[in-house]
Amino acid sequence: MTGRALVIVDHQAGVVGQGQLGLVAQARAVRETVEALLFGAPSAEAVELLGRCGVSTVHLASSEALNVPVAQPRVEVLIDLLRREEFDVVLLENSSLVADVAAAAAVRLDAGVNWDLAALEMRDGSLVGTRMAVQDTVVVEVGWSGLPALAVFRAGQLGPVPPAEPLVPTTRDVDVELSPSASAVRVIRGADSALAMTGLDTADIIVSGGRGLGGPENIALLEDLADVLGGVVGVSMPVVDKGWYPYSHQVGQTGRTVRPKLYIACGISGAMQHRVGMSRSGTIVAINTDPRAPVFGFCDFGVVGDLTEVVPRLAALLRADVRA
Amino acid sequence: MRIVVCVKPVPLTVELDRTTARVDRTGPVGLAAVDEHAIETALRIRDSSEGAEVILLALTAATAFDSLRPGLAIGADRAVVIAGPEFEGSDLLGTSLALAEAARALAPDLLVFGASSSDGNGAMLWAAVAARLDLPVVSRAISAEVARGRVTATRQMEFGLDVVEADLPAVLAISGEIAAPRYPSFRDVIGAKKKTVEVLGLGSGIDVPAERVGAAGSRTTVLGIRETSPRGTRTIIRDEGDAHVQLAAFLRERRLL
Numbered sequence: 001m002t003g004r005a006l007v008i009v010d011h012q013a014g015v016v017g018q019g020q021l022g023l024v025a026q027a028r029a030v031r032e033t034v035e036a037l038l039f040g041a042p043s044a045e046a047v048e049l050l051g052r053c054g055v056s057t058v059h060l061a062s063s064e065a066l067n068v069p070v071a072q073p074r075v076e077v078l079i080d081l082l083r084r085e086e087f088d089v090v091l092l093e094n095s096s097l098v099a100d101v102a103a104a105a106a107v108r109l110d111a112g113v114n115w116d117l118a119a120l121e122m123r124d125g126s127l128v129g130t131r132m133a134v135q136d137t138v139v140v141e142v143g144w145s146g147l148p149a150l151a152v153f154r155a156g157q158l159g160p161v162p163p164a165e166p167l168v169p170t171t172r173d174v175d176v177e178l179s180p181s182a183s184a185v186r187v188i189r190g191a192d193s194a195l196a197m198t199g200l201d202t203a204d205i206i207v208s209g210g211r212g213l214g215g216p217e218n219i220a221l222l223e224d225l226a227d228v229l230g231g232v233v234g235v236s237m238p239v240v241d242k243g244w245y246p247y248s249h250q251v252g253q254t255g256r257t258v259r260p261k262l263y264i265a266c267g268i269s270g271a272m273q274h275r276v277g278m279s280r281s282g283t284i285v286a287i288n289t290d291p292r293a294p295v296f297g298f299c300d301f302g303v304v305g306d307l308t309e310v311v312p313r314l315a316a317l318l319r320a321d322v323r324a
Numbered sequence: 325m326r327i328v329v330c331v332k333p334v335p336l337t338v339e340l341d342r343t344t345a346r347v348d349r350t351g352p353v354g355l356a357a358v359d360e361h362a363i364e365t366a367l368r369i370r371d372s373s374e375g376a377e378v379i380l381l382a383l384t385a386a387t388a389f390d391s392l393r394p395g396l397a398i399g400a401d402r403a404v405v406i407a408g409p410e411f412e413g414s415d416l417l418g419t420s421l422a423l424a425e426a427a428r429a430l431a432p433d434l435l436v437f438g439a440s441s442s443d444g445n446g447a448m449l450w451a452a453v454a455a456r457l458d459l460p461v462v463s464r465a466i467s468a469e470v471a472r473g474r475v476t477a478t479r480q481m482e483f484g485l486d487v488v489e490a491d492l493p494a495v496l497a498i499s500g501e502i503a504a505p506r507y508p509s510f511r512d513v514i515g516a517k518k519k520t521v522e523v524l525g526l527g528s529g530i531d532v533p534a535e536r537v538g539a540a541g542s543r544t545t546v547l548g549i550r551e552t553s554p555r556g557t558r559t560i561i562r563d564e565g566d567a568h569v570q571l572a573a574f575l576r577e578r579r580l581l
Binding site for chain 2: 069070071072075095096097099100101102103104106107108110111112113114115128132133137138139140141142143144145146155181184185186187188189190191205229237240241246247248254256261262283285287291296299300301302303304305306309310313314317318321
């Protein structure tokens with residue numbers, strides 16, 4: 001196995017997300033050398049973490065312009081690096097920002113991009129990616145022609161990284177020279193960062209609600225059950241679209257992919273959009289008034305009933321059990 | 325001001341062609357809900373500024389023209405459609421190239437996209453088109469306004485809501501269903517039939533080399549497709565007042581409590 005892979009990493013105060021570290025393991029499976037492009041303030045912790053997963057060189061890209069969540073400066077840095085050094089695979093974990101970065105990079109490099117990937121492997125000397133499609137009922141195998149191959153993984157898809165030969169990475173500062181278009185999009189009010197910490201990615205138990213909640217007032221029922229079970233609340237897309245709960249809690253194709261030990265879907269029909277984000281959960285419980293809801297076709301335990309009755313009764317029962 | 329809305333007629337039921345793993349587009353198609361919300365967003369921006377127009381732009385099969393009529397009925401001024409067998413099998417590169425060529429000729433102040441379509445993963449298309457036109461891109465917008473030559477939008481990001489702005493011309497991608505489309509009157513529906521739908525093709529309005537679109541211009545390939553194994557046995561009960569007790573027992577049996 002030869003060749004160099006580049007993993008794109010954005011860290012938050014030295015913490016690199018599990019999914020991004022998972023990219024390193026995917027890269028190791030297909031290329032001999034794995035390097036990382038780290039956006040943001042240089043962080044010794046992040047570099048050490050990447051080295052422990054098997055990254056040999058970390059390219060550090062720091063600039064005021066990279067401290068805000070805007071795609072264009074990242075695109076310029078990435079393109080510049082890929083033009084100076086030869087990488088034949090670039091791996092990214094999907095997010096709102098990364099989708100924009102990968103698309104622009106593909107166009108600028110005339111490179112192929114496959115997205116929503118679950119895994120990468122080598123087969124007969126060629127790179128093969130797998131991606132789930134049609135409500136995760138089929139696996140599609142995809143390939144690339146031309147280099148570099150851009151591989152965007154579904155968010156939350158990649159789990160803990162298997163141990164690697166730990167390395168002490170070489171660090172190299174990237175000269176960041178940005179064009180005027182890099183500052184064309186300006187952040188005039190930053191996000192409230194407290195919202196980011198939903199814990200969905202690492203939760204063992206998720207209590208999730210959908211359109212069947214009927215209104216934002218019933219979210220409290222989910223929060224209460226999640227509280228008893230020690231879980232966190234997730235929601236489906238309609239709930240976010242209606243403004244009942246923040247997007248950071250959204251599970252599904254346009255939100256997070258989760259795989260807790262237990263997923264309780266309340267008032268969620270189980271449309272493809274949602275299913276792809278949770279179908280890999282250990283045990284799936286569904287509560288829905290409509291016996292024909294698709295979710296009953298892929299859950300482990302289903303209750304045909306009203307969530308506003310079943311959920312509070314379950315929470316009360318479990319709470320009583322804890323006290324007993 | 326000229327606003328171009330990129331829409332994509334989608335199959336009313338999503339079926340995957342089992343040999344090519346591409347979405348089967350031979351059945352009936354319609355405008356996706358997210359595209360209707362994108363059109364409505366554009367109409368509201370148009371209605372708040374003098375002498376503005378809204379043009380629908382779609383890369384689609386020739387048979388799907390009528391699916392744009394509802395967009396014209398609620399108020400879009402005209403439509404431009406890119407069609408032709410040469411575009412079939414385009415991946416992100418070919419699709420974005422064709423759309424960017426058509427958009428370049430229209431010279432919009434604002435290019436609007438709906439959220440990712442339900443029949444594929446279009447969540448990268450707006451950024452690809454923006455890159456080809458070298459325009460700033462504001463994506464994941466849940467509200468947007470245009471004033472004093474710039475677009476200001478609230479974005480729905482994984483880490484919360486923020487507010488960004490960009491000078492026009494710019495690309496705006498909206499997120500979710502943010503602007504419920506107005507209902508057309510009977511007269512609007514009849515009037516929509518008289519609105520212009522201009523058809524562009526390779527060499528007629530889309531002047532790019534044939535090898536850069538369709539399968540020839542793709543840098544990605546579908547190698548195969550296989551079924552995944554379904555989950556094991558299921559228990560479905562009807563709540564007769566004790567569903568919570570049975571559910572708790574099930575969770576305990578699986579050692580999830």
